Amino acid sequence: MNEDxxxxxxxxxxxxxxxxxxxxxxxxxxxxxxxxxGYRIDEYAGERITRREAMQRMRGSQxxxxxxxxxxxxxxxSVDGNQTQxxxxxxxxxxxxxxxxxxxxxxxxxxxAPGEEITVDxxxxxxxxxxxxxxxTASCRQRIIRKAA
Numbered sequence: 347m348n349e350d351x352x353x354x355x356x357x358x359x360x361x362x363x364x365x366x367x368x369x370x371x372x373x374x375x376x377x378x379x380x381x382x383x384g385y386r387i388d389e390y391a392g393e394r395i396t397r398r399e400a401m402q403r404m405r406g407s408q409x410x411x412x413x414x415x416x417x418x419x420x421x422x423x424s425v426d427g428n429q430t431q432x433x434x435x436x437x438x439x440x441x442x443x444x445x446x447x448x449x450x451x452x453x454x455x456x457x458x459a460p461g462e463e464i465t466v467d468x469x470x471x472x473x474x475x476x477x478x479x480x481x482x483t484a485s486c487r488q489r490i491i492r493k494a495a
Contacts, residue, residue: 361378361379362377362378362379362381362387362388363375363376363377363378363387363388363428363429363430363464364376364378364429365429365432368432368434368463369463370434370435370436370463370465370480370481371434371435371480372432372434373432374432374433374434374463374464375429375430375431375432375433375434375463375464376461376462376463376464377458377459377460377461377462377463377464378460378461379460380457380458380459380460381454381457381458382454382457383454383455383456383457384453384454385453385454386451386452386453387430387441387451387452387453387454387458387464388428388429388430388451388452389428389430389449389450389451389452390413390421390423390427390428390430390431390433390443390449390450390451390452391421391423391426391427391428391430391431392411392421392422392423392424392425392426392427392428392431393421393422393425393426393427394415394419394420394421395412395419395420395421395422396418396419396420397417397418397419397420399420400412400414400420400422403422410424411423411424411427411431412424413443413450415445415448415449415450416445421450430452430464433452433464433465433466434463434465434481435465435466435467435468435479435481436465436466436467436481436483437467437479437481437483437485437486437487438467438481438483438484438485438486439455439465439466439467440454440455440456440458440462440464440465441453441454441455441458441464441465441466442455442466442467443466452464452466465481
């Protein structure tokens with residue numbers, strides 16, 4: 347992936363995110379500062395695991411915090427992760443994840459105000475996951491799963 351110079355800007359604040367109850371689902375990750383469009387919000391941190399281990403963990407209830415780095419490696423945010431593991435899904439997200447230099451970073455797709463919940467479109471392609479979307483946006487797909495084109 348090419349690095350976009352806009353995407354290299356970040357907010358330098360350890361308290362830029364907080365976790366609290368979400369109207370979307372369970373706990374959510376909320377901005378405590380303003381993020382401008384294109385700013386790096388944070389790294390999606392956690393344990394690096396193989397594809398095989400990821401597929402095994404996703405069968406259980408703890409597979410909800412697993413994100414793909416590439417076809418061989420995944421990150422399990424529920425193990426040694428940070429606040430980003432609580433980012434909920436939205437079909438109309440305000441952030442997105444990009445792999446840069448072998449790490450997964452979350453970037454603002456638009457300006458995000460303090461107090462606003464950070465959301466990404468999970469674009470889940472795992473057929474066994476039949477999670478119902480709870481984002482209630484005008485463009486809601488009703489299911490998180492999206493088949494590859």
